[in-house]
Amino acid sequence: MKKIHLLLLKSFIRPFIVTLFIVMFVLLMLFLFKYIDDLIGKGFQWYIILELMMYNSATNVAMALPLSVLLSSIMTYGSLGENYELVAIKSAGISLRRAMYPMMVVVVILSIAAFAFSDWMLPRANLKYYSLLYDARKQKSADLLPENIFSNRFPGYSIRVKRKDKDGQTLHDIMIYQRGALQINHIVTFAKSGLMYRTKDDLFLVLRLKDGVRYEETPSDNNYFQRQKLTRFRFKETEQKFPLSDLTIKRTNENEFRSASMMMNLKQLDHYVDSASRSVDSSVNTNYTLIRPYIKYFAVPDKWAAIKHVAPADSNILKSVNEKLNSYNNAAIEVKQLQDVLRNRTDSYKDSSKSIRRYIMEYQRKFTLGAACIVLFLIGAPLGAIIRKGGLGLPVVVSVIFFLIYYIIGTIGEKSAKEGDLSPIVGAWIAIVVLFPIGLFLSYKAATDSAVFDMDLYKRFFKRFRLRKAKQPV
Structure with missing residues (x-):
């Protein structure tokens, strides 16, 4: 391994670990602020709170890892650009793309590890976390004897x-x-x-x-x-x-939570989607069997052209008003019965379809975590080389902006897919698809030393534009 590659790896790993712990700590504080009322004052042992925080930290990896990759890559290449180390690397005949190869290998390995974590570790952590959180929130308050209130906490x-x-x-x-x-x-x-x-x-x-x-x-x-x-x-x-x-906290059987999509790995999700799809198809065939007795029709022979004469319909079939009213009432009753039969089955079909879409989204999310790390690195590394600022100042602002774009697009796509407005695959990958061209564009601009964020360049452009507009004859 070349010394330049070793320098880049050392420059990346340190801020990556630091930013990962910072982001995990911030997300953990958000969890405590959200559930502080459900945890404080219930007499839990200290290890129950610690266990809950540990499981919550594991579930936050899906959000913390891409943000840490983005922030650390911006900080690494921004610091190298600020200290003119990138200039020295380029003057030695090494292009930016070639300098990014070892970093890209590390990020790909990190993405594979993220996929393995989301498929093996994350379902178990979700199962432990949500079951324990459910029991903790259900636990009664430890304030046994409040003032001026008859407390019935003790039986009898x-x-x-x-x-x-x-x-x-x-x-x-x-x-x-x-x-x-x-x-x-x-x-x-x-x-x-x-x-x-x-x-x-x-x-x-x-x-x-x-x-x-x-x-x-x-x-x-x-x-x-x-x-x-x-x-x-x-x-x-x-x-x-x-x-x-x-x-004493009473633990619910964890098997009651295993049917949720977040508690399953790829094999279990694939099995559930396959069995649920078959159940929906069988339900559709059952619906046709149920409504077929309500449909009345006349069988027309295949060789209808051979029929020389068709008898006209008798307009006096319903001779009296009472017969007509009875016929209309019977028809309305049959229609209402058919609507009642289909209404419940339609609601069941919608719930089953929504559940299938949710499980497909969870299946795709196993892959999008690793892909998000690669795409955000393609954005962060050239962006740091362009802005040439290290530390926790401007890189934090830029990384938060791009991560918000990624998170908002992903959330909109996920909700649209769950409601059936988008395909689950499209909803899961739409944020990656939108940001990937931006990463390629920034990589090209950084490799060609383009001054994308040079404010003086834009000031000179607008200044020339105003001068040209002022010289035009009125």
Whole structure:
């Protein structure tokens, strides 16, 4: 390997790793801002939050990787152009295209790795992430005893706390109702103050009550008199334990999420599309079988030309008004029955077709991730050589603009394909098809040392244009 190629590789790998981590961190912060209300205050263990963040980072690779390739390529070639290293490379007789070969090889290897990641790792990460996020959002709040509200979080108990101190553990004016077998409040406890804490194993919540009274109603021991007994018990300090089994996150079976398109690899997606297409075709044939009894027609012989005389239609078939009304009503009833039969089957056909388009889009997305890395590199490398600016200033602005163009076109194509306005293949590849000619154009301009972004060139052009317009006779 030549020293120039080694220099280019070192100049690319370092900013690529840095920008990848920066973009992943930004996307992770967006995830936390979006779901902060669903995660905070539910008593999760720290490793549950960490696991959720790890799976979310894996799902963000599909967006972070192309942006990192674009930004790092602009930074690499912009820094080389700013330090006149590209000029030295060209003066040594090495063209820009030849200097891009080792970088292109690295990006192609990266694209192959992105395809393998999207086909093998990403479905598993999506399955873990969305199933865990579903269970986390479904989990109840860990604020067990809110102020001035009867809390029914513990089975068989209704607890109200009038006021809590700032530490969240010291309670005042506590009222506890305990229900019996018949769901009747037969034990009532009042306490002026108390302390709330959890056991070390997080299995129970302990309420240490102070200065209170307890009332309990129990059936009488005398079978002849069914009146209940009331027991009053005053205490200076007592404790009550409540199980915290409901606070432990309950995991849903992951097999319930496996039918989603994001949880499948290429083989599974191909099998689903094939079986769903066969089911739709079978449904169409079934529709024809259902509506055929409603269609009445007269069979005309093939040799109709041999028929010498056709009897005219009898206009007096429906002789009375009542017969005509009955015929119209029967026809309307048959039409309504046919509409009812087809309406449900039409909705089912639309849902099945939309599902097939969505799975085809997911199938194509496995390939577009790697293709996006190549296309965005073809845009970023010559763009950096043209603007000749390194660092995180202008390259970040330019890369964000092009990535927004790529993302907006891809989103519009994806939604149009899911609604049936575009073919799923066209909707998946439209952003790549639009940006690929731009990459080729910028590569050609960079190879020919064209001043595409030289503002002085445009200023001189408009200045000559204004002078020429001013010299024209009125």
